[in-house]
Amino acid sequence: MDLLRVFRQFPDHESCIEHLESVRWGDFPSCPHCNGSNVARKADGERIGRWNCHGCKASFNVLSKTIFQKTKIPLQKWFLGIALVLNAKKSLSSCQLARDLDLNQKSAWYMKMRIREAMVEDSDAFxxxxxxxxxxxxxxxxxxxxxxxxxxxxxxxxxxxxxxxxxxxxxxxxxxxxxxxxxxxxxxxxxxxxxxxxxxxxxxxxxxxxxxxxxxxxxxxxxxxxxxxxxxxxxxxxxxxxxxxxxxxxxxxxxxxxxSTEHAAAYIVEACYKYNIRKSANPFADFIRGAVSV
Ligand SMILES: [Zn+2]
CATH class of the missing domain: 3.30.420.10 (Ribonuclease H-like superfamily/Ribonuclease H)
Known part of the structure; x- marks a missing residue:
């Protein structure tokens, strides 16, 4: 998916949360801690996407136990970052990602590592x-x-x-x-x-x-x-x-x-992932699906 489409389709945090909820849960939200389905949206409008579990009494959101968990980076930047990484033919340095998304380099590096974590999950082919x-x-x-x-x-x-x-x-x-x-x-x-x-x-x-x-x-x-x-x-x-x-x-x-050797290993994961999705009609959608299927 091209950047402009990602930008238009997900203009803010709310639209990203809504999309992740729909991909992860569809019509059946469940608690990531106990898998219970007796859950309800929190009433306070301030913190978007918070849920309560009546089973285990935990509070959660759609990001729990995914690569986005507890992130301080706005989700719209995550979505754009994912599109940038997937679109990059070779690879994208975290310095470049930092410049493109107006993040500091540490945040960009962290985002890139998390994106790769999701790629690892998806690259264990038989x-x-x-x-x-x-x-x-x-x-x-x-x-x-x-x-x-x-x-x-x-x-x-x-x-x-x-x-x-x-x-x-x-x-x-x-x-x-x-x-x-x-x-x-x-x-x-x-x-x-x-x-x-x-x-x-x-x-x-x-x-x-x-x-x-x-x-x-x-x-x-x-x-x-x-x-x-x-x-x-x-x-x-x-x-x-x-x-x-x-x-x-x-x-x-x-x-x-x-x-370093460690970075080379991460590049290998990214290169395998990109090679394996080369025929996909919508790599962005595939990545998001993989990232929230925990
Ligand atoms: Zn629960």
Whole structure:
């Protein structure tokens, strides 16, 4: 959804609350503490959207137990911030978000972290069909240089204390992607990750010939491509996951010159989420639905 539409549709705090109540509860508001439905709107007009639960006697609002809980940032800024983050092709720095929304940088950073929290919830995909798996190595700053198990074709890291963060990932061809940082890229870590995210009974796995993938055939049909010889052999290739790695690297390297391992992990979440909603007709509505479905 474009910014102007968000701005027009949600001109104030009340309209945002009303929208969240309708998405979260529909016609059946319930208490987030005890799940009881014996609830009533508070009568005082001053604090909008407050409810009382007659079951557990708690007071609550639609923001309880969501990423918006106890926020001091106006909801309209949240909605615009979500639209900005979702619209950003690469990523959006919290400095940029602070400027766009007239927030201080701390608030913008907090908002961005919370938006990513909601993205984490939504990025735990289970893949089927033709699934490609691969690893990437991201250059991140740090004081403990760590030796990588594998080289890749990134430019050499610059500066003292630079290390590369291994990331493991899998993609359903034409579908969703999952990726996460992994301190080590070993047969054990790859097996654990892939077994969690790939439907072994209903998939075919494609990888390169990295030895750590050797035993994958034990639980899923497995084909490998020898990158020393060629990159595509009919259906056997890893072009989709490699395409995702280039998106991820562009998002990372395009925004900041210095980022920590922790930030890189957050970028990975954001990049996966955005990739997975690429076909959505209304990413904003999908995000809001996800953010309040607690
Ligand atoms: Zn209750």
């Amino acid at each position: 893949l089927h069909g033709i699934v490609e798996a691969d690893e990437a190595f991201l250059a991140v700053d740090g004081s403990n240089p760590r030796k990588n198990n594998r080289n890749d074709d990134d430019p050499p890291p610059r500066g003292r204390g630079t290390k590369k963060l291994p990331v493991i990932g899998a993609i359903e061809r034409g579908g969703k992607v999952v990726a996460q940082p992994s301190p080590k890229v070993t047969a054990k870590s790859l097996h654990k990750f892939l077994k969690r995210h790939v439907d072994g009974g209903d998939s075919v796995l494609m990888t390169d010939q990295f030895p750590a993938y050797r035993r994958m055939g034990d639980w899923v049909p497995h084909f490998t491509i020898n990158h020393a010889v060629r990159y595509v052999e009919g259906l056997i290739h890893t072009n989709s996951i490699e395409g995702f790695w280039s998106l991820l690297k562009r998002a990372l390297y395009g925004q900041h010159h210095h980022y």
